[in-house]
Amino acid sequence: MHHMAILVTDNFPVFELGCALEVFSLPRQEISPWYKCDVISFDGKLLTSSTGLLMQVNEVTELLHYDILLIPGWDTDSRKIKLALAEQIVAFHSLNKRIITFCSGAFLPAQLGLLNHCKATTHWRYAELFKQRFPMVEYVDNVLYTQQDNVYCAAGSAAGLDLSLEIVRQDYGHEVANIVARRLVISPHRAGGQAQFVETPMPQKHHKFAKTLQWSIKKLNTISKVDDLARHANMSRRSFDRHFKASVGMPPKEWLNQQRIRLAKELLEHDRLSMDELASRVGFDNTVTLRFNFHKFVGISPSEYQQQFYQG
Known part of the structure; x- marks a missing residue:
């Protein structure tokens, strides 16, 4: 005892x-x-x-x-x-x-x-x-x-x-x-090195980018770069970058990568996918970029996350 x-x-x-x-x-x-x-x-x-x-x-x-x-x-x-x-x-x-x-x-x-x-x-x-x-x-x-x-x-x-x-x-x-x-009624194990939180700020001025953000979240696997978001918002890339950061609080590329990781976490919790399939489903070009960003925003690898949170 x-x-x-x-x-x-x-x-x-x-x-x-x-x-x-x-x-x-x-x-x-x-x-x-x-x-x-x-x-x-x-x-x-x-x-x-x-x-x-x-x-x-x-x-x-x-x-x-x-x-x-x-x-x-x-x-x-x-x-x-x-x-x-x-x-x-x-x-x-x-x-x-x-x-x-x-x-x-x-x-x-x-x-x-x-x-x-x-x-x-x-x-x-x-x-x-x-x-x-x-x-x-x-x-x-x-x-x-x-x-x-x-x-x-x-x-x-x-x-x-x-x-x-x-x-x-x-x-x-x-x-x-x-x-x-x-x-x-909690997960049996979350590794100590996992991030305390993954912050995904939403814009304070919702009217400016709301439609573009909603569209991009649904199209993560087909959006290849930030230029696609700028075109959807009918703005030049330079103007889009400046206004997006002022409104959302981070560069559009970082926000886009966070949304990809958010979706990757959801898929890892419910589906058994190869790393290649996962990268493709969330819009990353390759598994190296997927693993890099996953560790950056979550603090552990995709496989470690699935071991902890897979619900089958």
Whole structure:
């Protein structure tokens, strides 16, 4: 049995805490022994969440009898850590015990210097602040989670579930992790290196390009270049490029490639196609261009994506 401490403080995040409790604390009679979880704090027994929810937790003064420490969130603006808490976490880390962070939780071990010269990540909205405050950390952009030695960091929100399943997989194997994933009704595995999101901005001025965008999405496999979009919009290529970027927020070629990757993801989830067939169906000239853009926008290869999300 793995004895886990889930560390919270005032203004704790409800969602990330809920993810931790759902995976590690919920009793699973079909899997024994399971994790034993205590929600703990060094700040008192009654705490308030970020949404105003009051919760009673276990007030503690030491951590060393636990096997795993999970930090679902931390105050990104605070530079103060209670001495007793800091000493206990440093001692915990020195014993090579596992420390897991979700979202802003990475700020706590980083502030203690435990992530120096290590790979780490956090939610994309905190990325620049994290890199500014902790320049000695090897920050990894746009991934779901990282692991270096016995320190694990999830990017944030639902990525905490992905990392939790990876922990279960390491402790109990793929079959058990798949059982837990089915209970959660989520994918059994999303690789840590997968992008946090694929952003596909739509134009703020819908009236200018709406018809052309709708047309191009339906014709991805026949559109060979951006000139086709410019002709459909009855604009010169130079004028089209300028107005498109101002309206959509990116060059038309990048937007077009994102739409091809969006369609490729849908096809990979439902069809078994060769890479040549897939490239042709979404409008790429060859499989090299397909693989390059897929990895650029998704963070993993098409075959890895299909292994994770194919619904058959």
